[in-house]
Amino acid sequence: MTIHDVSDVLNNIRVVMVNTTHPGNIGSAARAMKTMGLSQLVLVKPKIFPSEEADWLASGAVDILQQARVVASLEEAIADCGLILGASARQRRIPWPVIDGRQCGELAVREASHHPVALVFGREAMGLRNEELTQCHYHVAIPGNPEYSVLNVAMAIQLLCYEVRTHWLLQSAVAEDTAQSMPIVARAWDEPLATHQDMQNFQAHFVRVLERLEVIDSKNPRQILVRVKRLLARVRPDKTELNFLRGVLTAVEDKGKLSGAK
Amino acid sequence: MTIHDVSDVLNNIRVVMVNTTHPGNIGSAARAMKTMGLSQLVLVKPKIFPSEEADWLASGAVDILQQARVVASLEEAIADCGLILGASARQRRIPWPVIDGRQCGELAVREASHHPVALVFGREAMGLRNEELTQCHYHVAIPGNPEYSVLNVAMAIQLLCYEVRTHWLLQSAVAEDTAQSMPIVARAWDEPLATHQDMQNFQAHFVRVLERLEVIDSKNPRQILVRVKRLLARVRPDKTELNFLRGVLTAVEDKGKLSGAK
Numbered sequence: 001m002t003i004h005d006v007s008d009v010l011n012n013i014r015v016v017m018v019n020t021t022h023p024g025n026i027g028s029a030a031r032a033m034k035t036m037g038l039s040q041l042v043l044v045k046p047k048i049f050p051s052e053e054a055d056w057l058a059s060g061a062v063d064i065l066q067q068a069r070v071v072a073s074l075e076e077a078i079a080d081c082g083l084i085l086g087a088s089a090r091q092r093r094i095p096w097p098v099i100d101g102r103q104c105g106e107l108a109v110r111e112a113s114h115h116p117v118a119l120v121f122g123r124e125a126m127g128l129r130n131e132e133l134t135q136c137h138y139h140v141a142i143p144g145n146p147e148y149s150v151l152n153v154a155m156a157i158q159l160l161c162y163e164v165r166t167h168w169l170l171q172s173a174v175a176e177d178t179a180q181s182m183p184i185v186a187r188a189w190d191e192p193l194a195t196h197q198d199m200q201n202f203q204a205h206f207v208r209v210l211e212r213l214e215v216i217d218s219k220n221p222r223q224i225l226v227r228v229k230r231l232l233a234r235v236r237p238d239k240t241e242l243n244f245l246r247g248v249l250t251a252v253e254d255k256g257k258l259s260g261a262k
Numbered sequence: 263m264t265i266h267d268v269s270d271v272l273n274n275i276r277v278v279m280v281n282t283t284h285p286g287n288i289g290s291a292a293r294a295m296k297t298m299g300l301s302q303l304v305l306v307k308p309k310i311f312p313s314e315e316a317d318w319l320a321s322g323a324v325d326i327l328q329q330a331r332v333v334a335s336l337e338e339a340i341a342d343c344g345l346i347l348g349a350s351a352r353q354r355r356i357p358w359p360v361i362d363g364r365q366c367g368e369l370a371v372r373e374a375s376h377h378p379v380a381l382v383f384g385r386e387a388m389g390l391r392n393e394e395l396t397q398c399h400y401h402v403a404i405p406g407n408p409e410y411s412v413l414n415v416a417m418a419i420q421l422l423c424y425e426v427r428t429h430w431l432l433q434s435a436v437a438e439d440t441a442q443s444m445p446i447v448a449r450a451w452d453e454p455l456a457t458h459q460d461m462q463n464f465q466a467h468f469v470r471v472l473e474r475l476e477v478i479d480s481k482n483p484r485q486i487l488v489r490v491k492r493l494l495a496r497v498r499p500d501k502t503e504l505n506f507l508r509g510v511l512t513a514v515e516d517k518g519k520l521s522g523a524k
Contacts, residue, residue, distance in 0.1 A: 256518035
């Protein structure tokens with residue numbers, strides 16, 4: 001199977017929670033998934049499910065809990081998957097191929113157009129057992145504080161779903177060949193930026209006012225002028241902002257009777 | 263101030279939670295911070311703190327709750343900061359410079375060796391208010407599902423702390439590689455940046471002058487004031503530049519005989 005519609009990729013990445021003890025974590029996980037556009041949740045022998053606490057913490061993501069599949073074993077949860085990634089905080093006795101969160105997101109998105117992908121998360125107290133970890137293609141280690149690296153399971157799900165979404169957006173942008181950059185930074189400003197010529201005119205006006213205010217010495221303005229130019233270069237005002245600033249300068253001249261006079 | 267020990271960088275990045283309603287979120291946030299090596303938590307008027315629920319959810323990060331600073335206003339929380347980043351899910355009426363999670367991590371780490379950096383998070387139900395957002399240099403938008411983008415606040419804190427740690431690890435690796443100055447912080451400025459408090463003072467002075475110049479109507483300044491704040495947020499002047507600009511305002515008042523008079 002190859003998915004051609006990029007929007008189906010996220011539906012082909014499932015979150016598998018193994019033997020979850022606290023129902024609140026299941027609810028929080030559902031919310032975390034939905035915020036990142038994932039929807040397929042599989043619960044392996046949860047201690048309590050369904051539950052009011054899970055529903056409450058899921059907030060606007062109760063639909064994901066309602067569609068969640070409850071199964072009796074990890075095997076059942078991942079049987080149809082082509083890529084299985086297991087979250088693992090600890091280094092295990094037998095080293096396994098380990099990837100980080102970024103690589104997890106990239107790999108999951110890349111392969112989810114070809115086959116179902118599983119992100120597997122273990123118990124609150126002890127994570128995944130060795131025999132479960134050996135069923136994974138890669139272990140995912142989120143680089144945490146060596147002195148305290150125990151992420152809450154729903155937090156870990158949030159992080160990896162975030163990495164999945166980030167890479168999915170990147171891939172979508174490439175596929176659609178529209179945006180050069182991430183959609184989120186492409187947010188439009190509400191006004192066109194001032195042109196270089198606008199800025200030159202403003203700068204001349206500003207310097208004229210500064211001289212008349214005797215803030216700078218017109219005979220020896222060099223150092224402060226460089227700083228003013230640097231400041232203005234950083235502002236990059238839009239046209240409305242620049243008009244406003246021009247208005248301020250004109251008001252200073254008028255009120256202070258500075259025009260022409262020294 | 264310039265921090266030379268790379269391990270101090272994380273201690274110079276604080277998490278600010280504004281008006282948090284549920285104590286459990288404060289506890290979860292503390293745990294999220296500690297897993298990523300952050301320790302400075304500031305609570306602006308939390309509804310309930312301290313609390314058993316927060317301690318329970320903090321798990322092994324109760325020390326962060328014990329050291330947390332409780333303050334009465336956002337201003338107090340960020341007064342000494344040189345970079346303020348506000349988490350914002352919604353697009354606001356007046357666009358602000360917006361960065362994503364990756365950029366947030368990179369920027370925070372780069373600047374935290376020079377001055378304190380604040381990551382600001384709003385209320386569970388409604389996030390940050392507009393007047394709080396206008397105090398931020400950048401808004402941070404985590405690219406979420408357009409149909410349901412409301413991350414739990416502790417989850418958002420986990421994500422941004424994760425991005426901070428990831429970039430910090432990158433920087434540490436670079437620092438070890440070169441054994442010299444860290445290229446990533448090479449954007450050295452010749453003067454310390456103005457603090458938030460400096461900027462607040464300047465802004466108040468600027469607005470006072472604008473009113474006396476009758477450029478803005480003191481009875482109805484709202485829209486233009488937001489634009490002025492946005493402009494100032496983008497400038498990010500250093501202390502010398504800000505002193506110069508203060509001097510300009512004072513000169514306008516003196517020359518124009520504006521002080522006191524209307």
